Amino acid sequence: MAVAKSVEGPRKVCFATIGATASFNALLEAVLTRTFLDTLEKFGYTDLILQYGKDGFSILERFRESEERVSKTTSNINIGGFDFNRQGLGQEMRAAKGENGDLEGVVISHAGTGSILDALRISVPLVVVPNSSLLDNHQVELAEELSKQGYVIHGSLDDLSAAIQESEILRKKPRPWPSSNRGDDLSGRGLAGVMDEEMGFVD
Amino acid sequence: MGFRTTLVVTTFVLFLFLFGLRLTYTLPGYKLGSNPPPPRRRGSPTHLLIVLGSGGHTAEMFSLLHSFDPQSYHHRSYVVSKGDDFSSLKAIEFERSLVDSAASTTGRASDRTGSYSIHVVPRAREIHQPLLTTPVSALGCLWACLLMLRAKPRADVSATPDLILVNGPGTAVIVVFASLILRFLALDRSAWARVRRPTRTIYIESWARVKKLSLSGRILAGTGAVDRMLVQWEPLKGKAGAEWMGWMVK
Numbered sequence: 001m002a003v004a005k006s007v008e009g010p011r012k013v014c015f016a017t018i019g020a021t022a023s024f025n026a027l028l029e030a031v032l033t034r035t036f037l038d039t040l041e042k043f044g045y046t047d048l049i050l051q052y053g054k055d056g057f058s059i060l061e062r063f064r065e066s067e068e069r070v071s072k073t074t075s076n077i078n079i080g081g082f083d084f085n086r087q088g089l090g091q092e093m094r095a096a097k098g099e100n101g102d103l104e105g106v107v108i109s110h111a112g113t114g115s116i117l118d119a120l121r122i123s124v125p126l127v128v129v130p131n132s133s134l135l136d137n138h139q140v141e142l143a144e145e146l147s148k149q150g151y152v153i154h155g156s157l158d159d160l161s162a163a164i165q166e167s168e169i170l171r172k173k174p175r176p177w178p179s180s181n182r183g184d185d186l187s188g189r190g191l192a193g194v195m196d197e198e199m200g201f202v203d
Numbered sequence: 204m205g206f207r208t209t210l211v212v213t214t215f216v217l218f219l220f221l222f223g224l225r226l227t228y229t230l231p232g233y234k235l236g237s238n239p240p241p242p243r244r245r246g247s248p249t250h251l252l253i254v255l256g257s258g259g260h261t262a263e264m265f266s267l268l269h270s271f272d273p274q275s276y277h278h279r280s281y282v283v284s285k286g287d288d289f290s291s292l293k294a295i296e297f298e299r300s301l302v303d304s305a306a307s308t309t310g311r312a313s314d315r316t317g318s319y320s321i322h323v324v325p326r327a328r329e330i331h332q333p334l335l336t337t338p339v340s341a342l343g344c345l346w347a348c349l350l351m352l353r354a355k356p357r358a359d360v361s362a363t364p365d366l367i368l369v370n371g372p373g374t375a376v377i378v379v380f381a382s383l384i385l386r387f388l389a390l391d392r393s394a395w396a397r398v399r400r401p402t403r404t405i406y407i408e409s410w411a412r413v414k415k416l417s418l419s420g421r422i423l424a425g426t427g428a429v430d431r432m433l434v435q436w437e438p439l440k441g442k443a444g445a446e447w448m449g450w451m452v453k
Contacts, residue, residue, distance in 0.1 A: 020258065113411045114262050117452060141413040145436065183437065183449030190451050191267050191407065194431055198366055198403040199249065200240035201275065 012044050012103040014164075015096040017051040019110040020084050024131045027110065028056050030157045032063040037075040039161035043168060045105060049092050050081035057083070089118060097124040106167045108155065111139035120151060120177050125167040127155040151175050229387045231404065232427015232444070241398050250356065251276040252364035255283050255290040256372020260409065264370050265297050267407060269453040273301045277317040278360045282351070284326045284374055291321050320356045324348055327373045341377065348381035353390070363392040367404040369429075371419045379404055379428050404429040408445070410452045414438045416445070 016031050018024035028050065030036065040048060052060060060081055067074050085091075098104040104124065109115040111130040119126040128143040147154035153170055155163035187193040227233040243249075255261045273279075279298070283290040301316045324347040328337050355362045367382060369375035382402050385391040393400045406429040408420050413436045416424070424432040424443035432445045440447035 111411075113259055113409065113452075117266065117410075138412055138415060138417075141415075142411050145413045178453045179450040181449035183435070183447035184440070185446075185448045190270075190448060191405075191433070192270050192272070194405060194433060194448075195366060195368075196275070198240060198405060198430060199275070200243040200400075201245045202242045203245055 010098070010102045011046045011095075012098065013047045013049060013092075013096045013105040014040055014045050014108065015049045015051075015089075015092045015105070016108040017089055017092070017110065017115055018053050018056065018131075019051075019112045019115060020053070021112075022110075022131060022134060023053050023055055024110050024133075025056065025059055026133070026157050027108070027129055027131070028052055028059045030129075030160050031108065032059065032079075034067075034075065036160055036164075037077050039164050040077050041075065043164055044103065045077060047078045047080070047095075047105075049095065050079070051084060051089060051092065052081050053084060057081070089115065093118055093122055093124060097122050104171065106164065108160065108163070111143050113142075116142075116146070116152070120175070123175060123177055125171045126152045127160070127163040127167055128152045129155040129157060129160075132157075225387060229383055230427040231430040232424075238430075240403060241400060243400075245275055248277050248357075248359040249275065249366075250278045250280065250360040250362075250364045252280045252282065252367045252378070253294075254367070254369045254372065254375040254378050255281055255287070255294065256370070256374060257284075257287065258289055259411070260370055260372045261287075261290040261293050263409060263452060264368070264407075265293055266452045267370070268297070271301070273305065273316040276366075278357050279317070279319040280351075280356055280364065281319065281321045282348075282374060282378055283321060283323055284372075285323050286326070291323075294319070294321055318357055322351050324351065324374065324377075327377050344374065344377045345381055345384075348378050349385065352378075352381055352385055361392045364402050365400060367402055368407070369404065369419075369423070370407045371409050371417050373419065375406075376419050376422055379423055383428060403431075405431045405433065407451065408432070408434045408439060410435045410450065412436065412439065416442055 016027065018027055031048065031050070050056065050060060060079070093107060096105045096107045106125045106127060107119045108127045108129060109119060111128050116126065116128060128146065130139040130143050143152065143154045146152045150173060153163050153166045182188050185193065253264065255264060281294040298319050305316045325340065325343050327341045327344040329340065332340065353362055367379065369379060386401055391401065406420060406423055408416060416439060420432070421443065423429050424445065432443055433448045433451070434440065434445040435448060435450050437447055439445050
């Protein structure tokens with residue numbers, strides 16, 4: 001088992017979440033590599049928190065064992081994790097945001113709407129990694145479009161270290177929320193305006 | 204061709220013609236029913252029906268309703284699928300937040316936030332259910348929806364909802380079709396009213412859909428079953444009559 005390092009000074013948290021519905025072991029395996037942890041360390045991170053789902057714990061255990069057996073040394077990053085929290089992931093998102101004097105870190109997330117919106121709402125830098133094993137490819141389109149508009153980084157499982165590097169640039173860019181994108185809605189009232197029209201409210 | 208055959212053929216053609224005429228009159232997409240809606244005073248008793256789906260759809264629906272005004276929609280009916288406790292919980296949480304925010308602004312709450320009810324219907328299709336038995340379970344769901352749309356949730360509002368909000372779960376398709384079947388058969392409560400106010404339906408495509416409409420969206424908007432089709436991303440603009448509204452989630 002990795003020994004918890006005594007932390008002095010502010011923490012910098014990387015939070016990786018795979019979501020509640022499907023398993024996404026490829027993402028867990030991609031963050032639990034020595035290369036990735038070294039990158040985190042290079043950019044001043046202290047903690048890696050994993051939301052690993054129903055069958056992700058064994059991957060974390062296996063990684064810890066191999067760390068001790070093969071490399072004899074463990075990374076300086078504190079690694080922790082949990083299955084899933086039905087109350088939401090707000091606490092971990094805020095830890096990555098760096099409240100209470102900590103440094104702002106990063107969230108690495110599967111491409112589920114709920115997690116993406118949660119991260120955008122608190123404006124923490126976000127790396128979106130679509131789960132390619134899901135048949136629905138609309139998640140890839142969402143990640144591509146959001147990254148094109150400069151809201152997130154579209155991360156690839158092959159090179160998450162690059163995504164960490166890019167997130168340092170994203171951190172400095174403004175990502176206004178809520179979005180001012182009103183499309184063709186001239187009233188600017190959004191859904192409430194359309195509901196009023198359909199109800200026949202004229203005032 | 205004998206007289207009998209002519210009679211049968213003529214009757215059949217006439218029947219088809221009337222069926223088609225009634226159908227085009229029923230489907231909102233053909234704009235023959237009543238368009239635009241007759242004006243109505245804000246504050247008159249109204250009934251809003253919201254279809255909730257599995258996790259993602261439900262969370263997004265409540266995110267869409269971030270600036271919801273409970274005083275304009277007196278009764279809210281939430282439709283949830285059997286076994287979907289998450290959606291029921293979210294609906295209760297949302298209603299509680301309406302009461303809380305009314306209490307914080309006016310000091311007195313309950314009489315100003317109206318009422319709500321949660322309606323549980325059987326699933327149209329279980330996950331991994333074989334395709335062969337799907338029609339049977341879908342019919343069961345349809346029947347439950349028809350019964351729900353005939354039952355008054357409150358004395359002062361109509362059983363027929365004034366407005367239906369849907370955002371994509373499979374149940375939404377069944378609920379909208381059920382409402383159209385009642386309208387087709389003139390069994391909806393507004394059919395014989397002095398001022399006809401057929402149910403209006405708004406479909407909001409998920410924020411996760413960027414380039415392609417979801418299956419539910421294609422079925423409902425493609426058949427002209429909804430009054431408004433709202434999308435959040437520009438590439439979907441104009442598809443099946445979609446209006447590009449920008450980001451409605453918050």
